[in-house]
Amino acid sequence: xTVMRELGEPAQNAAADGxxxxxxxxxxxxxxxxxxxxxxxxxxxxxxxVLVLLGPNGAGKTTTIEILExxxxxxxxxxxxxxxxxxxxxxxxxxxxxxxxxxxxxxxKWRVRELLHHLGRYYRPYATPGRPRPYDVDELLEKVxxxxxxxxxxxxxxxxxxRRLDVAIxxxxxxxxxxxDEPAAGFDPKARRDFHDLVHGLSDLEDTTxxxxxxxxxxxxxLADRILILAGGRIVADGSADHLARxxxxxxxxxxxxxxxxxxxxxxxxxxxxxxxxxxxxxxVADLEIRRATLEDTYMALVHRHxxxxxxxxxxx
Amino acid sequence: xxxxxQAAPGSLxxxxxxxxxxxxxxxxRQTLLSPAELFWTLFINVAYILVLFFQxxxxxxxxxxxxxTLPSILGMSVAFGGAQGATSILATHREDGTLLRAxxxxxxxxxxxxxxxxxxxxxxxxxxxxxxxxGLFLVGGxxxxxxxxxxxxxxxxxLGLLATLPLGMIIGSSVKSAASGFxxxxxxxxGIVAISGIFYPITALAGWLQAIAQVFPVxxxxxxxxxxxxxxxxxxxxxxxSWRQVQMIGVLSVWSIVGLVIAPSVLRRMARKESGSxxxxxxxxxxxxxx
Numbered sequence: 001x002t003v004m005r006e007l008g009e010p011a012q013n014a015a016a017d018g019x020x021x022x023x024x025x026x027x028x029x030x031x032x033x034x035x036x037x038x039x040x041x042x043x044x045x046x047x048x049x050v051l052v053l054l055g056p057n058g059a060g061k062t063t064t065i066e067i068l069e070x071x072x073x074x075x076x077x078x079x080x081x082x083x084x085x086x087x088x089x090x091x092x093x094x095x096x097x098x099x100x101x102x103x104x105x106x107x108x109k110w111r112v113r114e115l116l117h118h119l120g121r122y123y124r125p126y127a128t129p130g131r132p133r134p135y136d137v138d139e140l141l142e143k144v145x146x147x148x149x150x151x152x153x154x155x156x157x158x159x160x161x162x163r164r165l166d167v168a169i170x171x172x173x174x175x176x177x178x179x180x181d182e183p184a185a186g187f188d189p190k191a192r193r194d195f196h197d198l199v200h201g202l203s204d205l206e207d208t209t210x211x212x213x214x215x216x217x218x219x220x221x222x223l224a225d226r227i228l229i230l231a232g233g234r235i236v237a238d239g240s241a242d243h244l245a246r247x248x249x250x251x252x253x254x255x256x257x258x259x260x261x262x263x264x265x266x267x268x269x270x271x272x273x274x275x276x277x278x279x280x281x282x283x284x285v286a287d288l289e290i291r292r293a294t295l296e297d298t299y300m301a302l303v304h305r306h307x308x309x310x311x312x313x314x315x316x317x
Numbered sequence: 318x319x320x321x322x323q324a325a326p327g328s329l330x331x332x333x334x335x336x337x338x339x340x341x342x343x344x345x346r347q348t349l350l351s352p353a354e355l356f357w358t359l360f361i362n363v364a365y366i367l368v369l370f371f372q373x374x375x376x377x378x379x380x381x382x383x384x385x386t387l388p389s390i391l392g393m394s395v396a397f398g399g400a401q402g403a404t405s406i407l408a409t410h411r412e413d414g415t416l417l418r419a420x421x422x423x424x425x426x427x428x429x430x431x432x433x434x435x436x437x438x439x440x441x442x443x444x445x446x447x448x449x450x451x452g453l454f455l456v457g458g459x460x461x462x463x464x465x466x467x468x469x470x471x472x473x474x475x476l477g478l479l480a481t482l483p484l485g486m487i488i489g490s491s492v493k494s495a496a497s498g499f500x501x502x503x504x505x506x507x508g509i510v511a512i513s514g515i516f517y518p519i520t521a522l523a524g525w526l527q528a529i530a531q532v533f534p535v536x537x538x539x540x541x542x543x544x545x546x547x548x549x550x551x552x553x554x555x556x557x558x559s560w561r562q563v564q565m566i567g568v569l570s571v572w573s574i575v576g577l578v579i580a581p582s583v584l585r586r587m588a589r590k591e592s593g594s595x596x597x598x599x600x601x602x603x604x605x606x607x608x
Contacts, residue, residue: 062594071420071592091329095423101593104600106415109347118343121336122422125329173422181593 020047021080022177022209023068028077030063037063039233041077045226047176050203050210052220055230056303061213064230065179068211069099082177095126095133098175098208100183103166108155112146112165113137115154116172123173134172143201144168145194159186167195171202178202180212184219192219199223221295229299231306237298245293248301257287333424334431341435348440362447365390368516369455377518380551384459387452388546389515391445391470392538395477396510398441401502403485406433408498411489412599417591426588430486437485438478445474459546466545473541473565480534480569483576490587494603509533514540518554527556534572537565 023045030038037060045051055061066072067079070086070093079086084093107115120134127133141147144164149157157165163186170178184195196219202208203225214220220227221241229237229244237244252270256263258281267273270290277285293301348354368390372382410416410433419429453459485502492498512526513519513536519527530536543551544560552558 066592066594069421069592091326091423094421097421099421101414101417101421102597103418104414104596106410106413106418108413109351110343114343118336118340119418119422119425122333122424122428125332126423169418 021045022047022049022082023051023211024078024080025064025068026078028064028067028079029075030060030067031075036233038074038077041230041233041235043228043235043238045209045211047209048203048207049225050199050223051212051226051228052224053211053213053228053230054215054217054220054299055213059230060233061230062181065181065211065213069097069179070094092126095123095173096176098170098173098178100166100170100178100180102181102185103162105155108153110154111150112152112154112157113141113150116140116165116168119169120172126173131174131176133174135174137172140168140171143171143198145191160188160191163187164191164195167198174206175208177209178211180210182213182215184214184216196222217295217299227295229302231303236306237302241295241298242292244298244302245295248298249293252293253291255287255289255291256285258284262287329424330427333427337428337431338435340428340432341439344432344436345439345443348436349443358444358447361444362451365448366451366455369452373455377554380547380554381456382517384456384547385518385543385551385554386516387449387456387459388542389539390448390452391546392473392477392540392542393510393513393515393535394444394448395441395474395538396481396535397506398437398444399478399481400485400488401499401506402437402440403433403482404489404492404498404502405495406437407486407489408492408495411587411591412495412596412603414596414600416588417593417596420588420591430584433486434482437482441478442474462546469545470542473538473545476566476569476573477534477538477541480538480572480576483580484572486580487576487583490583494599496606506535509535520554520556531556531568534569537568541565541569 021044023043025041025043028038028041029036041060041064043051053061053064063072067074068081068086070081070089073087081089082093082096084090110118117137120137123133138147138150141150144167146161146164146168149161154162154165163183167180167183170180184192187195199210199212200223203210212223224241226239227237227241227244228235237247239247250268251266252268254265254267254270254273254277256277265273270292274288274290369383369386372386375382377385407416410429416429419425488502489498492501509530510516512522512530513533514522514530515535519530519536522530540555540561543555544562544565552560555561
């Protein structure tokens with residue numbers, strides 16, 4: 001079929017040093033008609049990092065991911081994914097990526113193991129000594145907790161089970177880079193915990209770079225090496241959850257009680273404040289609590305600042 | 318450098334095509350085991366058999382009308398199976414995300430397209446066989462048909478699929494939803510069938526209707542099948558009292574070439590546009606429609 005005629009291109013950049021940049025995005029712009037969805041997105045991801053992309057609905061998270069996946073063109077900017085411009089990525093490049101799609105009712109007559117096995121076979125010609133492809137299907141089913149459902153038709157799976165199969169399909173080619181758009185939507189707490197373990201295992205053991213979006217800030221905090229917040233078409237924050245919290249608010253909140261009375265104090269140096277508190281009141285201090293800004297506080301503050309028109313200030317953080 | 322990444326692109330396409338054949342066979346088996354699809358096949362064929370049953374007593378130019386209709390139905394089934402079948406498969410798979418999954422894996426589109434060619438062809442052949450067998454009993458066998466005639470049936474079948482499958486894929490790539498794909502192919506096809514001399518001789522129609530019918534593959538597929546299966550005397554009911562084999566091959570070939578020239582670029586453009594958000598939008602629309 002002529003549809004697949006991009007194969008003839010030479011292999012681009014397959015260097016594999018330890019600190020390799022896997023994703024590099026500079027000045028990425030996307031315009032639909034007269035609306036600018038992305039206006040200069042910049043970020044990079046290094047090998048083995050887990051990046052979580054946060055942002056309000058309509059901020060352009062999905063657009064960004066689809067551009068990186070090579071599923072969508074862009075209006076302007078430089079984008080490199082595994083050393084290749086996604087707009088020109090060939091099948092060899094495609095084989096190194098994993099994409100977790102939100103499935104709906106595709107392949108409903110297929111059985112779980114049968115489908116995973118079939119899709120895995122496309123990756124076999126792309127195996128390398130360091131990266132056997134595809135994944136062993138039974139091992140993968142066990143990893144995502146679908147061993148018992150292996151013989152079931154997809155149409156009989158629950159929403160959460162289908163979602164886990166989506167993740168398994170994204171992983172079957174043992175990708176070097178994995179994209180997941182809201183992967184854990186609809187997971188129960190147990191499945192969610194297992195999924196988090198899976199993500200940690202992938203980045204630690206397999207050196208897989210992962211970019212995912214979520215609306216669950218708690219999940220973002222648990223998974224991310226780095227969090228990116230996309231608002232108003234730009235990355236308005238880029239760093240670890242802790243790092244972001246410090247950027248937005250250097251102050252921690254100290255709460256305590258003394259003689260039945262409750263106190264609250266905000267301070268930039270909580271340790272010193274508490275030391276002085278004890279020096280002054282000693283054993284009278286009770287119910288001590290020090291609270292730093294949570295990711296949720298940070299996120300809300302950043303998005304609010306952006307939405308109330310201080311975009312430039314936020315972007316310069 | 319990656320040793321296996323050096324594999325020639327051609328061999329990767331061949332490997333993916335082989336996977337496509339595997340996939341096609343799996344999906345054909347699923348079709349055979351699906352109660353809904355079996356019911357549909359059965360329903361259509363019972364309808365055809367009923368038509369043949371009621372036509373038994375009538376005769377045209379010395380042959381039983383049922384005997385004329387049986388090969389015509391085979392020809393029509395090829396056109397329906399190719400055009401309608403490919404349209405509906407492609408439109409459905411774009412809507413439900415099957416195609417996007419194919420796009421997300423290396424050489425997945427090649428495998429996918431090969432699989433759909435296999436499924437559509439097998440389904441069409443299956444449809445023909447299930448009409449043909451009871452049909453032959455009903456018309457009391459076709460005494461004059463020899464090995465050569467059955468071979469020419471296979472030839473007409475192959476040419477018919479070539480003429481109609483790419484067409485179906487073009488329509489399936491262009492429509493917004495499976496439902497509009499059905500509307501866009503089924504109703505016009507019924508109209509074309511009505512004027513193509515399938516259920517009664519085309520010579521009974523007005524000249525301008527005959528002219529329109531001869532533009533489309535349905536008439537020629539019916540004619541090709543009749544030429545292969547019917548006794549020579551039956552040619553009296555045809556236009557110009559001739560089987561017009563050369564014209565038949567010519568018209569079907571033109572449709573094949575046009576389809577094969579246009580289909581790849583349409584398919585490529587359609588594939589390029591597929592993405593998660595496009596799928597999601599389609600899914601929202603479908604949920605709003607309620608099916």
